[in-house]
Amino acid sequence: MIEALLKKLRHYDDISPDEEKALVAAAGEIASFARGATIIRARTELRVSTLLVDGLVHSYKDLADGSRQTVQLAVPGDFIDLHSFLMKQVDHNLAAMSNCRIVGFPHERLVELTRTHDHLSRLLWLSTTIDGAIEREMVTSLGRRSAISRMAHLFCELQVRLEAVGMADPVHAGGCRYDLKVNQEQLSEILGMTPVHVNRMLKELRLMGLLTFKSHVVEILNWQRLAELAEFDPFYLGLRKRPR
Amino acid sequence: MIEALLKKLRHYDDISPDEEKALVAAAGEIASFARGATIIRARTELRVSTLLVDGLVHSYKDLADGSRQTVQLAVPGDFIDLHSFLMKQVDHNLAAMSNCRIVGFPHERLVELTRTHDHLSRLLWLSTTIDGAIEREMVTSLGRRSAISRMAHLFCELQVRLEAVGMADPVHAGGCRYDLKVNQEQLSEILGMTPVHVNRMLKELRLMGLLTFKSHVVEILNWQRLAELAEFDPFYLGLRKRPR
DNA sequence: CGACTCTTTGATAGGTGTCAATCATCGTGG
DNA sequence: CCACGATGATTGACACCTATCAAAGAGTCG
Numbered sequence: 007m008i009e010a011l012l013k014k015l016r017h018y019d020d021i022s023p024d025e026e027k028a029l030v031a032a033a034g035e036i037a038s039f040a041r042g043a044t045i046i047r048a049r050t051e052l053r054v055s056t057l058l059v060d061g062l063v064h065s066y067k068d069l070a071d072g073s074r075q076t077v078q079l080a081v082p083g084d085f086i087d088l089h090s091f092l093m094k095q096v097d098h099n100l101a102a103m104s105n106c107r108i109v110g111f112p113h114e115r116l117v118e119l120t121r122t123h124d125h126l127s128r129l130l131w132l133s134t135t136i137d138g139a140i141e142r143e144m145v146t147s148l149g150r151r152s153a154i155s156r157m158a159h160l161f162c163e164l165q166v167r168l169e170a171v172g173m174a175d176p177v178h179a180g181g182c183r184y185d186l187k188v189n190q191e192q193l194s195e196i197l198g199m200t201p202v203h204v205n206r207m208l209k210e211l212r213l214m215g216l217l218t219f220k221s222h223v224v225e226i227l228n229w230q231r232l233a234e235l236a237e238f239d240p241f242y243l244g245l246r247k248r249p250r
Numbered sequence: 251m252i253e254a255l256l257k258k259l260r261h262y263d264d265i266s267p268d269e270e271k272a273l274v275a276a277a278g279e280i281a282s283f284a285r286g287a288t289i290i291r292a293r294t295e296l297r298v299s300t301l302l303v304d305g306l307v308h309s310y311k312d313l314a315d316g317s318r319q320t321v322q323l324a325v326p327g328d329f330i331d332l333h334s335f336l337m338k339q340v341d342h343n344l345a346a347m348s349n350c351r352i353v354g355f356p357h358e359r360l361v362e363l364t365r366t367h368d369h370l371s372r373l374l375w376l377s378t379t380i381d382g383a384i385e386r387e388m389v390t391s392l393g394r395r396s397a398i399s400r401m402a403h404l405f406c407e408l409q410v411r412l413e414a415v416g417m418a419d420p421v422h423a424g425g426c427r428y429d430l431k432v433n434q435e436q437l438s439e440i441l442g443m444t445p446v447h448v449n450r451m452l453k454e455l456r457l458m459g460l461l462t463f464k465s466h467v468v469e470i471l472n473w474q475r476l477a478e479l480a481e482f483d484p485f486y487l488g489l490r491k492r493p494r
Numbered sequence: 495c496g497a498c499t500c501t502t503t504g505a506t507a508g509g510t511g512t513c514a515a516t517c518a519t520c521g522t523g524g
Numbered sequence: 525c526c527a528c529g530a531t532g533a534t535t536g537a538c539a540c541c542t543a544t545c546a547a548a549g550a551g552t553c554g
Binding site for chain 2: 065069070073074075076097098128132134135137138139141143149150151237244
Binding site: 509524 | 525526527528529530531532533534535536537538539540541542543544545546547548549550551552553554
């Protein structure tokens, strides 16, 4: 149930059997949400932090003109609102981008965990700072990259993040691919552009022979050139083991 | 020296005299940097987290075309790299936007602080999650707001953040104002637009009677209409006291 | 006063948004 | 099995916002 999380954390540092046990013990109930369902509404009081087990969840902000902007995209193994552990209320909505399963971690058990498991709780907090790094990269994309480069960057990032939890072919195995259960409108909310423009940029990536996205499958045809177009450097994802 | 930090933390929750003492004791050496100076280069190993005492510091990313994007803007009272406490290396550069003074907090002393002062360290970590909230708002601005609305949002945010540390007139005192020691090019790096466009948007805000920015002073002439234009809601800044 | 930095303005180009229509896909019910 | 409606993908024409390029004006400091 929390395998993806463990896989991710093991990229940060080794996890002892005892730590694994503690983490499993802290997990609460599992729940399912259908695509589009709201999981957490902004400003509600939270007593549980939520781990995404399967599917995609995004945090988003609504704007007056009816548009919305995704501010964080969670893949399996990510906590979708670990920052609520301290903030108690989040400043954004959380919704299922695809059918998904989640598992709650009651805050009191997380408190207990921080008391009893120093190293493990450091790793959990590290994961929130890496969420911040991902957001900073998103700022860079939205502020300075062209639409096509921004899109390329997103697909690169997802490749690496999904690969880290075993949900994408390794990059080196020639053509890599992964499932991405979103439509073009949802992509446009992530990328800060219109659905029409998403469609055109996808076409361009296809014509350039870099990538295809069809029936919820991303297939990267030329990783190197895609990464160049995106100016992608995975350093910010923090997926290299070092003592924490 | 750390008054601004204390002021900010007191918006989050009460600070006891003992906590204040501990914080002061954790502070290390003070240093000054001239405008434009690099404070921390990306990927260098860090053993100290840095508090901004005076001036402005930004984190930024360089792009291949020579442009740069500010991903985080620190005002006095903000830690500029508290996340490095866990990441050890940051994924961006840090530079002085204006002449500034900083004070270092060696990581080992911060570790000690987390051991001895539960509540205080929760407040410090809360401040990093609020940094994340600020980044999310930046994503929203860059993704969905027009240039003028984005600019209005920045000025609203700075008013509130600076007011919280006593460096801006309160909003309610009619015309509020604050010092902002940046030029239009630096603004353009924050706002993800060109310097020329910054100039035009400043002119438009001036003509609309909302705000002036001249010789490093922001003067807000009509807070309400500026906030409306920006769709600004200070909730995400977390400046309301509640038990932590 | 000159050298510099910064601000301001104009003309033009180009990227992205908007609007609207057509096409493709797919599950469902007759 | 096919018609149908719903959803999503695709395309074209056009508008508009922002970038680009270039130059002139303003402010500051030695």
